[in-house]
Structure formats: structure tokens, C-alpha cells
Amino acid sequence: MAIQEKCRIEDHKQVGPRHYKLTLASQYLASHAQPGQFVNVRCCETSDPLLRRPISLHRIDAQKGMIELLYEVVGRGTELLSKKPVGQELDLLGPLGAGFKIDPAKKIHLMAGGGMGIAPLRALAEQVTGRGSRVAGQAVYILIGAKNKESLIGEDELRKTTDQVQTATDDGSAGKKGVVTDLLLDFLDSQLSVTSYPLSVIYACGPRLMLKAVAEIARQKKIDCQLSLEERMACGIGACKGCPVKTVSGYKMVCKDGPVFDAKELVWN
Ligand SMILES: Cc1cc2nc3c(=O)[nH]c(=O)nc-3n(C[C@H](O)[C@H](O)[C@H](O)COP(=O)(O)OP(=O)(O)OC[C@H]3O[C@@H](n4cnc5c(N)ncnc54)[C@H](O)[C@@H]3O)c2cc1C
Ligand code: FES
Missing domain, CATH: 3.40.50.80 (Nucleotide-binding domain of ferredoxin-NADP reductase (FNR) module)
Structure with a gap:
């Protein structure tokens, strides 16, 4: 189940020309998230940008109660995110969506x-x-x-x-x-x-x-x-119907039914 939580920034480093790695303390996310799921991040305290930004879970460490995000600065939301200092709290909603399914029969x-x-x-x-x-x-x-x-x-x-x-x-x-x-x-x-x-x-x-x-x-x-799949998202929880993708069984929402889909389900044209 997704929850809204303020998570302490434990580490925040630049790892590339416009790329950052963010380590956050959250026992809940670290214990409940699956690879392929994402969190919706509130990038600032004001209403600009109003919408949260979806970022995948890069690492999930249940033992340490930590998660990591790896992101690239592409616009205002991620630019504001990149300025957040260690020690500050970040408002996250997650874990969201359906992640990868690991089939034990696959080697x-x-x-x-x-x-x-x-x-x-x-x-x-x-x-x-x-x-x-x-x-x-x-x-x-x-x-x-x-x-x-x-x-x-x-x-x-x-x-x-x-x-x-x-x-x-x-x-x-x-x-x-x-x-x-x-x-x-x-x-x-x-x-x-x-x-x-x-x-x-x-x-x-x-x-x-x-x-x-x-x-x-x-x-x-x-x-x-x-x-x-990556789609522009608004609510991130399937409510606004803003991230549709065509599948063999009709339109589905990337944020709720995905972002991970079986390739055979997707209709590309
Ligand atoms: C499920 C999911 C997981 C994601 N995981 C990561 C991640 O782990 N690391 C990461 O760096 N980014 C990830 N993204 C993309 C990230 O959400 C966007 O880069 C971010 O929302 C941009 O916000 P902004 O305010 O900085 O830029 P904006 O000002 O909103 O946009 C800047 C530019 O980026 C494009 N853009 C914005 N959002 C998306 C999107 N969702 N897909 C494609 N293009 C987009 C816009 O069209 C525009 O050209 C993910 C997106 C989704 C849907
Ligand atoms: S972003 Fe609102 S339904 Fe997907």
C-alpha cells in the first residue's frame, strides 16, 4: 500500500553532468517497495511545480531502512530537487505502480x-x-x-x-x-x-x-x-486518467497498472 511520508535525506551527491543520487531513510518504503515501482516526489514546498515528480526506486535496502533514487535534472522539478540538502525531509508518496515480476523458473x-x-x-x-x-x-x-x-x-x-x-x-x-x-x-x-x-x-x-x-x-x-514505460504523470495513483497506454485489453494507466507491463500486452500504434 502506498503511503505519504516525509523521509530524511541521508545523502545527496552529483554523479554525472546533470545526474544525482539521493539516499533517503524510509523503513516503510525499503520494506514494501519492489523493483520497478516508483515514488512520487514533492520537489518543493510551494505550488510551482504543483505536481509531484515520479522517480523509480534505484536501490531498496530493507536491512538499512534506506532507498536510493537516481535522477537526471531535465526541468524545474528535478532542478529544485537537486538543491535539497542532506538532513532535510522530502515528501514522498509510494511505493506506486506495479513493478517487475521475477519468475523463479527463469534462469x-x-x-x-x-x-x-x-x-x-x-x-x-x-x-x-x-x-x-x-x-x-x-x-x-x-x-x-x-x-x-x-x-x-x-x-x-x-x-x-x-x-x-x-x-x-x-x-x-x-x-x-x-x-x-x-x-x-x-x-x-x-x-x-x-x-x-x-x-x-x-x-x-x-x-x-x-x-x-x-x-x-x-x-x-x-x-x-x-x-x-515512462509517461508524463499527474496524480500517479490512477485517479486523473492522465497516463493511458493502449493494451490488448483496452486502455490502462501507466502509473497504476504499470509502469511495468508484459510486452505482449502492449499495442504500439
Ligand atoms: C514511472 C516513472 C519513473 C521515472 N523514473 C525516473 C528515474 O528514476 N530517474 C529520472 O531521472 N527520471 C525518471 N522519470 C522521469 C521523471 O519523472 C521526469 O524527468 C521528471 O518528472 C521531470 O520533471 P521536471 O519538472 O524536472 O521536468 P519538466 O519541466 O516537467 O519536463 C522537462 C522535460 O522532460 C520531459 N519529461 C518530463 N517527464 C517525463 C516523463 N515522465 N517521460 C518522458 N519525458 C518526460 C518533458 O517533456 C520536458 O521535455 C520517471 C518517470 C516515470 C513516469
Ligand atoms: S497519472 Fe493520474 S492516472 Fe496516471
Whole structure:
């Protein structure tokens, strides 16, 4: 169940040109949130911006009662958020939405993140691997893509969960030159046998065009796939009907029914 809570900022660091990592104390969120869920953050005390901003849970540490958010400053809300000092309290609503579903029958977990789409993958990888101590028989591969080397955020952190991390940048300044779906196709064609496809699952988060391409790859290869969608949101709880997405069973709300959907459910046109 989502609650509204004021959480103390325990740490707040700049980790990239416009990127920040925020550590917050919340035993409730750390104990109840699932990877792929998000919190709706009140970025300022005044009414501008009025609406909360949705940010994914980057890490969920129930033992320490802490959560981490990883975000990029893109506009007024995130700009105001980036100025919040350690020690101040931040008003959060969460955990919200439906996160990733981890099927114990799957042994090969392929995670693809584009841009800030990498944010929820750390929590997901930690859940699959049991916070870094490898679970026997489970393999986690993380593929990340960004515009350039400076925007490739979180790679070192993700390497703490698996040594199988591959990167791509649009301009070739780090990793392979290309996009994350190039990495995914290469990986499926060269490093995974067709017989292991039924034991595999793809999880992806990133821009819509990337997700559409990932869905198509998963469909062609007959691999299960879960996609975390990004939509502009207002209420974040399914009340305003402002974040519809077309699915095979009609329109659903990204904030409440998602943001994670089975790729087979989504209608892209
Ligand atoms: C479920 C969910 C989880 C998210 N998780 C993260 C995260 O972990 N880290 C992170 O950095 N960002 C995340 N986002 C995106 C984040 O919510 C937006 O960047 C933020 O709301 C922008 O607020 P702003 O006031 O700074 O910018 P605004 O002034 O509101 O917008 C600035 C620019 O960003 C675009 N924009 C704003 N919101 C979105 C959106 N939801 N999707 C696509 N473009 C948008 C606008 O069109 C505009 O061009 C997430 C979004 C959703 C829906
Ligand atoms: S943001 Fe209001 S219904 Fe999704």
C-alpha cells in the first residue's frame, strides 16, 4: 500500500553532468517497495511545480531502512530537487505502480536500460542476485546505452551486481558505438543458444522507441519480456486518467497498472 511520508535525506551527491543520487531513510518504503515501482516526489514546498515528480526506486535496502533514487535534472522539478540538502525531509508518496515480476523458473535475466532507464535496474539486479551474492543457477546480464560517455551513469554500480555488463553509446565514446538494442541483438545471436530462450527473460526500461524495438526483438525470438514505460504523470495513483497506454485489453494507466507491463500486452500504434 502506498503511503505519504516525509523521509530524511541521508545523502545527496552529483554523479554525472546533470545526474544525482539521493539516499533517503524510509523503513516503510525499503520494506514494501519492489523493483520497478516508483515514488512520487514533492520537489518543493510551494505550488510551482504543483505536481509531484515520479522517480523509480534505484536501490531498496530493507536491512538499512534506506532507498536510493537516481535522477537526471531535465526541468524545474528535478532542478529544485537537486538543491535539497542532506538532513532535510522530502515528501514522498509510494511505493506506486506495479513493478517487475521475477519468475523463479527463469534462469537468464537480461536487463536493458537506455538513458535514465538504467535507474530501476540496480534494484532489480540486486533482487535477482540476492543483493550481490550470486544465487546458484541465475545469470544476470545488463546492457546499457546512452548518448555519450558522460551520460553513461551507474555503470560501476551495476557492475557490483554482475560482471556481465555491456555498454553502448550513440557516438562511440564509451563501449560499442550504437544503441542498446544492438547490444541485445548481438547478445542473443552470439552468446545465448536458442534452447535457452525459454529460460530467459528480458526486462527493459528507457525511451519509448527503444522499448518498442525491444518488444519486437522479444516477439521474434519468443522470449518473455517486461517493459517499464515512462509517461508524463499527474496524480500517479490512477485517479486523473492522465497516463493511458493502449493494451490488448483496452486502455490502462501507466502509473497504476504499470509502469511495468508484459510486452505482449502492449499495442504500439
Ligand atoms: C514511472 C516513472 C519513473 C521515472 N523514473 C525516473 C528515474 O528514476 N530517474 C529520472 O531521472 N527520471 C525518471 N522519470 C522521469 C521523471 O519523472 C521526469 O524527468 C521528471 O518528472 C521531470 O520533471 P521536471 O519538472 O524536472 O521536468 P519538466 O519541466 O516537467 O519536463 C522537462 C522535460 O522532460 C520531459 N519529461 C518530463 N517527464 C517525463 C516523463 N515522465 N517521460 C518522458 N519525458 C518526460 C518533458 O517533456 C520536458 O521535455 C520517471 C518517470 C516515470 C513516469
Ligand atoms: S497519472 Fe493520474 S492516472 Fe496516471
